[in-house]
Structures are given as structure tokens and as C-alpha cells.
Amino acid sequence: MKDNLMLFEKRFKSHHDSSGIINRYISSEKIGKEDFEKVLELQPDKRKKAIYVHTPYCDKICSFCNLNRKQIDGSLDSYAEYIASEFEKYGKTRYFQESTFDVIFFGGGTPTVYKPQQLELILKSIKENVKLSDNYEFTFETTLHNLNEEKLKVMMEYGVNRLSVGIQTFSERGRVFYNRTYGKEEVKKRLKNLKDFFKGDVCIDIIYNFPDQTIEEVIEDARIVKELGLSSTSFYSLMVHEGSKLSKDIEAERVKLEEDMKKDYILYQHFMDEMLRENKYHVLELTKIAKNDGDNYQYIKVRNTGGDTFPIGVGAGGSVQGVGVYRMGKDMAFYSKQSEYHLKFGKLSGIMQFPIIYKEDIKNILTEEEYKHFSKKMKEYEEKDLVVEKEKSFDLTKDGIFWGNNLSIDIIEYILDKVFNK
């Protein structure tokens, strides 16, 4: 496999890396707030529906993070009231009245920084204004140090059934590097207690490839996930964002890109092998490994297969009935009408986040000619041992999963180029 090590100049580590490409070929049409409001008064179509709620606050900032968040400076009373009032406002629209939602996802930042009463205010408003499907998924992202039984009780009472806990690593050295609270034993104890107390899926996030991380450390992270029987784990390679404090601090460590990529690849292999060893866990999407009877992660399925994601809260983005929405402030948002190509290639990129790519799904979104280009690329990947063609699908190999985001970007660029530069 060594040949696959430097297959691309740079490894794309996240789904977000692909979003800019389509805009290079075709821009989406800006529309006004009134246009969006009109769409909300039409009969909603049948596509699956999720709601994403953003809380752009944390009580402690991690060294590696450049997400849309800031340190809390005061009470979150007014932000909690704002979120609750947004649900009241949109709850009156035809879109909300006539839709059944499959997923609610509270992301951040850290959405468990609210006090129990603030949580209750928000969740009560959701209960009054949102109709959920029978097997809905309701997630809160969280960190261990600001979670307690009182908050968990409120969350469970209002139907939260999935927690996504940012752990990042169990390694003592790694935890110091990432600026995370508690050492290994305390984290394990708290996760175990959480699993006993919370009725629902307990999922975690792991980041690997911090400076000097050893193979033993990454294997130990995988073992603890299995030992605790966690429903799933994300597995992100550390992204060092240009210009960040972290990028200056560890510049010296990243001797050569090739060195870094090699370590990235080796740690990835060891983590995957350890997680999949007893066949109790499987790859759910490019950066997530789930227990076989565990996490279903409907949120990503709805989002990546062309469903609606209704965004609520400052910093939230989504797509509603073909309208892109990004909220920059309490009273400020960008709206855009997504072109046929945005929808099509957005879906293609979404489908390529999963390790099994069904031919039928691709044929449903691409024209015959576009599908020919797609197949040609897949053949190329097969020759490089990144993909195995089956009767009904193209299955990514372990290397294919490692390079998954690159493949999705590569194939979208290839097809767009054929379509637009004939």
C-alpha cells in the first residue's frame, strides 16, 4: 500500500473541504428574506427533515478548535430566550405545521453550557412547536465537564436520545496538548457513569495525530472506546488551521508534509484495525466508526442525502426546500437559491461520505453521460486499490476511506469540468 501514501498532494480531512468547488463553476443566486418566508408557506415536499441548532459558546476554549464559538462572557439567558422564540416564530409557518422531523441536532460550541432552566426553556419551545417522527434522533453535542445529572434529566425528559461527547483523546499528554479538562481515569469514570445514567446513545469524538502521538496511544484510545461499549466514535485527524496559535506552536513538529502524512496514515491504520478487529464495530461514514447495534447517526444521513436541515441560532447553516440559509446574527442571514448543480453535486458529495456507494443512488442523481464520467473515475480508483466494484455498489477499501474526502472532491471536479468545459 505504500504507493498510496502520497496519492494526493494534500489530504482533505473533512467534508467541508468540498463545499467550495461547486461555487467555482456556478454561483448560487442570492435571494431575500421574503423569498425564504414565502417558501415556508408552501406545502413542504416529502424529503427527510432535520433541524440544526447552533450554540456558539464554550466555557473553556480548546487549543485546536476554530469552530464558530467564543468564550461565554455572562449569562446565556437572552440567547436561550432567542432560540426559544425562533422555534415559536417558525412553528407558526406552514413548513413547520405540516412537517414531521426525523432529526434535531444541537451543535456548537458546547450546547450544554446552558443552565438547566435555560435548557428547559428551549426544549419546551421545541416540544410545543416541532412534530417529531416515531423513531426520531435528538442529539446534543457536549463536553464532560459541563454536564450534570440535573441537565441530563431535563434533556431526557424532553426526548434527547443521543449525546456526542467531545473527548478527543484519553492520552494524558494529548489531553494537555488539546487543553481538555480531566485526566484519563476521570474521563473514563465519567463516561462510564454517563453511559449508565443516560438512556440513549453515548457517542464520542476522537482527534488523532497530535504532535508525537505514538501508535500505542492511538490503539489505547480505540480500546477504551470498545471497553466502554460506546455507540460510536468520530475519528478526525488533527487539522491545524493556518494562522492559528496551534499552527505556530507546532510548526517545528511538522517537519515535512510527507512525514506528517506518513504518521497520519500509520495512526489511522492502527486505530481502524483495533476498532474493527472483533467485528463489533463498523465504518459508518468516512470519519465515524459505530457499534454494530449502536449509533445510526440519522443526522448525517438526512444531511448527506439531500434532506432539509433547518438552521436555528447564530452561526447555523442549512438548506430548506432548495434554499440555502446561513445565519450570521440574530437578525441577519444569507439566503440563496441553490442551482440544480448545487443540489446534484451536494448530494453526490454526501453519498461519497459513506463507505458503500450504491450505483442506484448515483444513477438517480447523475445524467447518463455524467454517470459515465463517474464510472471512469471509479475504474481509476479501483486500479489504485481504493475501491472495489461490486454488482450494486462501489465499496471503499480502508485506503479509500482514508482518502475519501479527496476522492469526493476529485470526482466532483472531474465531472464538473467535463460538463462546463466541453
Ligand SMILES: C[S@@+](CC[C@H](N)C(=O)[O-])C[C@H]1O[C@@H](n2cnc3c(N)ncnc32)[C@H](O)[C@@H]1O
Ligand atoms: C463542536 S465540537 C464537539 C463538542 C464539544 N464542543 C467538545 O469539544 O467537547 C465538534 C468536534 O469537531 C472536532 N474538531 C474540532 N476542531 C478540530 C480540528 N482542528 N481538527 C480535528 N478535529 C476537530 C472535535 O473532535 C470536536 O469534538
Ligand code: SF4
Ligand atoms: S472543541 Fe468544543 S469545547 Fe473545544 S473550543 Fe471547540 S467547540 Fe469549544
